[in-house]
Amino acid sequence: MNTDLHNFESTIEAEKERVYQLEDSDQFAFDTLTAIQSQQSNLFKWLLFSLVVTLSVAAILLQFIFIQPVSISAIGQLIQEVLEDKPHYLALANLSLIGLILMMKKWRVFG
Amino acid sequence: MNASKTAEKSDDELVKLTLEQGSQYFGPLVKRHSDYLFGLGMRLSGGRTELAKDMSQQAFIKAFNYLASFNSNHSGLGDIKAKRFRNWLTGIAVNCHTDLAKAEQKYVAMPEHSSNLEHAKSRFDQQALSDFSELLIPLTTEERQLITLRYVYEYSIAEIAGMLGLTEGTSKSKISRAIARLRLNSDAPVAE
Numbered sequence: 001m002n003t004d005l006h007n008f009e010s011t012i013e014a015e016k017e018r019v020y021q022l023e024d025s026d027q028f029a030f031d032t033l034t035a036i037q038s039q040q041s042n043l044f045k046w047l048l049f050s051l052v053v054t055l056s057v058a059a060i061l062l063q064f065i066f067i068q069p070v071s072i073s074a075i076g077q078l079i080q081e082v083l084e085d086k087p088h089y090l091a092l093a094n095l096s097l098i099g100l101i102l103m104m105k106k107w108r109v110f111g
Numbered sequence: 112m113n114a115s116k117t118a119e120k121s122d123d124e125l126v127k128l129t130l131e132q133g134s135q136y137f138g139p140l141v142k143r144h145s146d147y148l149f150g151l152g153m154r155l156s157g158g159r160t161e162l163a164k165d166m167s168q169q170a171f172i173k174a175f176n177y178l179a180s181f182n183s184n185h186s187g188l189g190d191i192k193a194k195r196f197r198n199w200l201t202g203i204a205v206n207c208h209t210d211l212a213k214a215e216q217k218y219v220a221m222p223e224h225s226s227n228l229e230h231a232k233s234r235f236d237q238q239a240l241s242d243f244s245e246l247l248i249p250l251t252t253e254e255r256q257l258i259t260l261r262y263v264y265e266y267s268i269a270e271i272a273g274m275l276g277l278t279e280g281t282s283k284s285k286i287s288r289a290i291a292r293l294r295l296n297s298d299a300p301v302a303e
Contacts, residue, residue, distance in 0.1 A: 015241065015242075020153045021146050035168065
């Protein structure tokens with residue numbers, strides 16, 4: 001091994017001559033592009049996941065605001081009222097909750 | 112997509128096509144520059160293949176994510192059009208190397224009562240070191256990067272400054288300091 005610095009120039013010259021090549025550049029390119037594409041699809045997944053989480057939290061809050069005091073009969077009555085007045089809100093909220101649970105299951109959020 | 116026609120296109124054209132039509136046009140850019148980035152990684156990392164590969168891959172992924180900024184930011188990357196993308200990619204790769212080196216330092220404990228030089232040597236002992244890698248052991252990560260870019264790849268001070276986001280004066284003085292540090296570790300003179 002060369003540690004003498006008076007050989008600095010010759011060491012640099014020798015290094016310039018040295019050629020480095022990836023063993024399998026096609027595989028490397030493929031892996032890199034796959035990583036780029038999966039990163040893009042992960043971003044989409046997380047955007048979708050965030051949207052569903054936001055909707056679900058909003059839905060839960062909405063249901064708590066509407067359903068007070070919390071008793072079985074009151075819940076039943078209020079669900080009926082909400083279903084009559086704003087059925088699409090409740091439907092959206094519950095669909096979001098179901099979606100959230102399915103996504104968490106599919107992406108193994110809890111292992 | 113016709114592969115042979117695509118391979119003939121310039122870097123700038125492929126960047127434009129990637130931005131307009133998607134990642135399928137980024138593949139030829141990866142193939143074209145992967146050996147170059149891998150070589151840079153090997154030189155900066157002291158011949159560690161996995162680190163060099165990681166650096167190259169991270170650099171390509173970052174380059175893809177920030178491709179739009181390449182188109183609008185050509186300043187400081189050199190005058191030769193054909194080299195601009197490579198110079199830009201080199202800057203990204205060097206930043207990736209800095210991040211990887213920092214992450215590595217976090218997890219590799221410094222042995223007690225040892226100098227930086229001994230510590231650095233111990234990290235490389237298992238590798239078949241080239242003379243060049245051994246020459247750069249006394250230097251910091253940034254100094255290794257600057258010496259490699261300046262002397263092995265023969266980039267101008269202006270190009271290095273553009274790649275690393277430094278001023279020309281700072282780049283020059285940092286390179287001089289690295290040379291001075293190499294001198295300190297040897298009685299023999301080092302060319303500037």
